[in-house]
Amino acid sequence: MKTHSAHFNPERQRQVLQALLKVLPANCVLHELEDTKPYECDGLAAYTELPMIVVLPEDEQQILATLGVCRELAVPIVPRGAGTGLSGGAMPTSDGIVLSTAKLKRIVQLDKNARTAIVQPGVRNLAISEAAAPLGLYYAPDPSSQIACTIGGNVSENSGGVHCLKYGLTLHNVLRVRIATIDGEMIELGSAALDAPGLDLMSVFIGSEGMLGIVTEVTVKLVPKPECAQVIMASFDDVITACNAVSDIIKAGIIPAGLEMMDQRSVHMVEPFVKAGYDLNAAAILLCESDGSETEVRDEIERMSRVLQQAGATAIAVSNSEAERLRFWSGRKNAFPAAGRISPDYYCMDGTIPRKKLAQVLQGIADLEIKHQLRCANVFHAGDGNLHPLILFDTNTPGELDRAEQFGTDILAMCVDVGGTITGEHGVGIEKINAMCLQFTSEENDAFFAVKRAFDPAGLLNPTKTIPTLHRCAEFGREHVHHGQQKFPDLPRF
Amino acid sequence: MKTHSAHFNPERQRQVLQALLKVLPANCVLHELEDTKPYECDGLAAYTELPMIVVLPEDEQQILATLGVCRELAVPIVPRGAGTGLSGGAMPTSDGIVLSTAKLKRIVQLDKNARTAIVQPGVRNLAISEAAAPLGLYYAPDPSSQIACTIGGNVSENSGGVHCLKYGLTLHNVLRVRIATIDGEMIELGSAALDAPGLDLMSVFIGSEGMLGIVTEVTVKLVPKPECAQVIMASFDDVITACNAVSDIIKAGIIPAGLEMMDQRSVHMVEPFVKAGYDLNAAAILLCESDGSETEVRDEIERMSRVLQQAGATAIAVSNSEAERLRFWSGRKNAFPAAGRISPDYYCMDGTIPRKKLAQVLQGIADLEIKHQLRCANVFHAGDGNLHPLILFDTNTPGELDRAEQFGTDILAMCVDVGGTITGEHGVGIEKINAMCLQFTSEENDAFFAVKRAFDPAGLLNPTKTIPTLHRCAEFGREHVHHGQQKFPDLPRF
Known part of the structure; x- marks a missing residue:
């Protein structure tokens, strides 16, 4: 069985555990290896780390109490929904807690006339549609993990799905989000009315990958089932x-x-x-x-x-x-x-490009197959310009894993180069944090950090993920240049 | 002719003027009374103030240079589009400059295949549709001022229009915004692709009423003209x-x-x-x-x-x-x-409520007509729940103006009470800043200020507007209580 990493400090674990048990019931706090092991990774199973402690609060008060302990003792917090994410956004840190919202799974209200549902963050995506079915309604965003993934995770990743070309991403289907901040405050972002005054912080929260606060309740739009x-x-x-x-x-x-x-x-x-x-x-x-x-x-x-x-x-x-x-x-x-049947391993990319660049980028991927001597199958949300190239490889053949990773990086660089992005719906997490250096200038990353600090000055919420530091980008050795002027000398040119 | 307010400091004006003229052509800087007078208000003509100086930059470099001078000398900046706003968002401050983007009116690119247009902020809303007409396309949001208002102003106010129920607000029709920050950086928010990684700062920027930066370029979606x-x-x-x-x-x-x-x-x-x-x-x-x-x-x-x-x-x-x-x-x-023909004065409100509360709120407005002894005509975007009650009054009848204002405040309080908002499409500006105390808790206003400071630590961009300080809310004497629990003893109850 996997044991704790070298950085694990049992004395620190005892200290945090003791503080948490003062404010939470014992059955909401996991710390034994066999209990915390299931939380060592999310859907990106290549990256694992055992968390110090896992907390499963049962209500808003317990979430606030957990955040209070973490704030006081400076403990990093990794929020987690169902753990189906594909970019390692819920990968734990060895010196921090995982805060799972799995126990908050109540459907608070269904409103047929307003066509809305108020749900707790641990409610599964598909469970909303099942509950709304007797009203002839459903919740439109349908990530392929919809049977398992939760609305809290969907909000954090701004999840899409096959139908998002017509029905939009999570952002377009959520009206209001209730949040516990690291300062111990409850705030509500968004509105049941068409627009809200003030800054649109709901939009900045949706897709923020657990960096800004903990979702405690979500009001979603429901749409009529098409005839x-x-x-x-x-x-x-x-x-x-x-x-x-x-x-x-x-x-x-x-x-x-x-x-x-x-x-x-x-x-x-x-x-x-x-x-x-x-x-x-x-x-x-x-x-x-x-x-x-x-x-x-x-x-x-x-x-x-x-x-x-x-x-x-x-x-x-x-x-x-x-x-x-x-x-x-x-x-x-x-x-x-099916990819798993014809290849021992595959690496699924998630680049998104302007639709008119589809032909050009597919030709580029074909050229990269020759360069990296690996096959790639292309399946994608064409209407959205969201590509899912599946790079086929075999970890047991020396060098193939490295070539697959380089192939992936080259594809993402090409996506940025034509005016696209490094992720359409899987998020940045830990997986694509280097690729963020291709996407954004240091000024743009600074703007992200400034907003992150506005919500979380001490940087306790999902640290080291999603936004790269200037230092990291320098190490990665890529510097973003605007408007596709960047030259990748080893990439096919368009 | 209106003269400067008592707070006007001619020595300070000379200092700032001198600094601006070092970096800008003379014809881009206005400071004589007859030149600055047209900028003393926006569409909310009841509130006027002469600006110290008006700057009309011709390109991005000149915008950055202007911001540099203001940063160095700590001069407040009020950004301005066409000045058609209805909430005083572009009302000047006597110790600051007005930065008008009126001279940046180039349509940079029209793309028929991608169905997008790249335009400078001073391009008029309707001019985009006119330019796109030969391609069979148009820009959907249609505020009633669309013949005059500019896309830069639309972005700042998140403008809507009669068709926004189906086609969405500005937010839903903009792909990317290019911004000059008060730090002197150029950043791009959003993406030509379906989603962008990182925090969705484009959404927070759209509707931020000039508090976060200066728009220098906007990429908008175009839609096909319906058959x-x-x-x-x-x-x-x-x-x-x-x-x-x-x-x-x-x-x-x-x-x-x-x-x-x-x-x-x-x-x-x-x-x-x-x-x-x-x-x-x-x-x-x-x-x-x-x-x-x-x-x-x-x-x-x-x-x-x-x-x-x-x-x-x-x-x-x-x-x-x-x-x-x-x-x-x-x-x-x-x-x-038409309201102007039957009443000497009218006061147009802009509350937005959940659709299912329409009947209840209309009944409430009827009750308020009796309470305040004033007539009110109701015209509204019913599909959006966006009310525009027109309170009819006569400034020359003693007491009527005060009663009209109190009538308006009561309507907005009622909108918040039923789960709605104090503004649907006109913005907060200076007009509704007290009403923001009804809408948001001090924790929520704190979150707005934290994000404002992340972009503008010195608070130079459109200061004193849009977000109320705790002090102001205390003076206004209203304290927000969540979920419609607030009791307004003098309001009709629902």
């Missing part, structure tokens, strides 16, 4: 044409409920596994979904089919039943497990 | 039924392009003036617009008509031509000028 949905599967004989078709759909003023692309390698990887009926001869396929009333869907499917044909689709199939629609989607949704 | 639009005019024989019909439309999952209500007083005020064909017998009328493809509009108009009928509409008319659509809207758009 029906249909999906088009379109084949293309080259990737560039498929990328241009994505632009054409958006240009035509259509916002599909989902607009996903898979390249030939992804299709070949997935089809034997799920038998979705994908066109194995296509260089790329697009899945374009429409949802709404029957009239709307019929009209939109017709318009999208026309645009896709004009854009050069070689074949078009429209789902004729709900079963067929789910079959078309099954391949896309199982792309990651 | 067609139609509007329904529905009559109701009582206001409550009309309010419930608004909820019913939203409940049915329809997001109209516009959803406006006028009460009988507004209709009677407007109809003789514009002859829009409004139903003078109705206690309230609703205007419900649909836009999109012809099929979509036909379908949505049909569905909305059905919901309105079921909700108890006594008459329903659908526009049959573009001319008729514009005629239906003309009454709504001319409500403010």
